[in-house]
Amino acid sequence: MNTVSHVIITPEETLLDGKCIFRGSITGLYREFAGDYPKFFKMDSLCRLGFMAAELLLKNIPAPIRENAAIVLFNRNGSLITDRNYQKTISDDNYFPSPALFVYTLANIVTGEIAIRNKIYGESSFYILDEYNAAQIEDISASVFITSSPSLLLTGWVDYNDETDYLADMKLVTDKETDLR
């Protein structure tokens, strides 16, 4: 697999292909590098994180190529932060649960949000691993190219615990030298 582009987002900094391009919150990152998608503010933290990583990776990729891309993401905590927040809304006897919160109690909604924004119709998968395992991520990513031959693959780790502890380590890869212009 060839890496086209690589992004790392942590609470400290955002690195694009090894270069620090931003320091600050995910919302700050959105204002700086996206800013035109108000739905961002409806998303939960995991989706915002994955969404911004995808924005940075896909910004120079033309729409027809994006359409046939695949998305395969991994993490350890699933959507636990939103599960907890949702559980709080239903733990009283007189509860009023929030549909807007409930839709984010699924880890793979982040792959859906990225697909909706970028009109990606290819394979989309979400794996929950016991812990970060680079070899397993590599194996699973490589297997995507066996069957569906996507134009590109958006893959990597996207895990959100709280505002001081999150990591997106995502890559855009191809299986061979592909012209992405």
Add this chain to the structure above:
Amino acid sequence: MKIFVTGTGIISALGTGTEATLQSLLSGESGIDVIRHLSTGHKEFPAGEVALSNEDIAGMLGVGYPENGLRTVLLGITAAREAVSSASLADTDLKDAAFVSGTTVGGMDKTEKYFKSAFDAESKTEDSLELKYNDCGYSSAMIADNTGCFGMVTTTSTACSSAANAIIFGANLIKSGVTDIVVAGGAEALTKFHLNGFNTLMILDMDTCRPFDRDRAGINLGEGAAYIVLESEESVKRRNVRPVAELSGYANTCDAFHQTATSENGEGAYLAMRKAMDMARLSPGDIDYVNAHGTGTPNNDASELAAMERIWGTQIPAFSSTKAFTGHTTSASGSIETVICLLAMQHGFIPPNLGWRIPINEGGIPITGTDKRKDIRNIINNSFGFGGNDSSLIFSKCQLH
């Protein structure tokens, strides 16, 4: 490269085991009833619960703490053990095999039970430890460890297409040479979390569900687990086992439309079925039966029917949703319905779409009576998940060289 299915295991509202499931399907009796086991205030919603209590299943399996308090795990072990034994897999076969399980709920039932007390001063220390079982990956690992000593264990979590994606991923593991044998499927217990969640989305029906009916009003949830054993042709020959069917095609696509709703023209569903047929080198006319996702919500069924019409026009093959039998078993539905499809193929019948009365349009008429057909060669099984995550699997009658 061919991928074969050599074993099945299942537990759902239709009973425990593949044989009991077959008998329930043939008798046309739904497993949907009033809620008995789940502790909930929402008894107004019927559901397809597994008849056995946690104590019953734990006793049957001979497992103790902590498995006896984790319903997803109990259901999973029951189905996984049956799959392994029906494929005659020995311990030596499992050491290089993979276990791939789909779930979204995982150990959420423990979390619901202990969430409040885990933060109380007196009970905090002990009860907070119970929350660790919430993790989906942990839940799969416990199912695997109680079934055999697998070489690899992993979890797919893509909502209602989780188990179908576990099967797709398992097939890819075999094709990429990582392993020869994969036990793949999913497990999901009914919890307050998703009963309340689906109620919040206002897509549950207080009546029994009626997939593809003009007046359908939503989902009845269900629960259960099912696994199938996938094997390479080489492994089938080496072990000298008789395959149940071939997994001849599969595809996963994204609808890229909305977090929970599906697009009007069923783009994701259409692409998934198309791509699966391309892989299987089948044309639309080769498909004898479609086991639809057919949840019974106005949105899903209209969208899925639109996708079928785009492929088959007015010549849609025999199709039905079996969710009026089992309830919507969410993350386990892809594998539960796979076992149902395999039974239909082996025994030559099409499971009826219970509860159906009035067509959505003139083309959209599912099979309602127990339709006896001699030969079902190719079946499409659809599973669509929130996030626009759409998967289609194609099972074909075996042709071993």
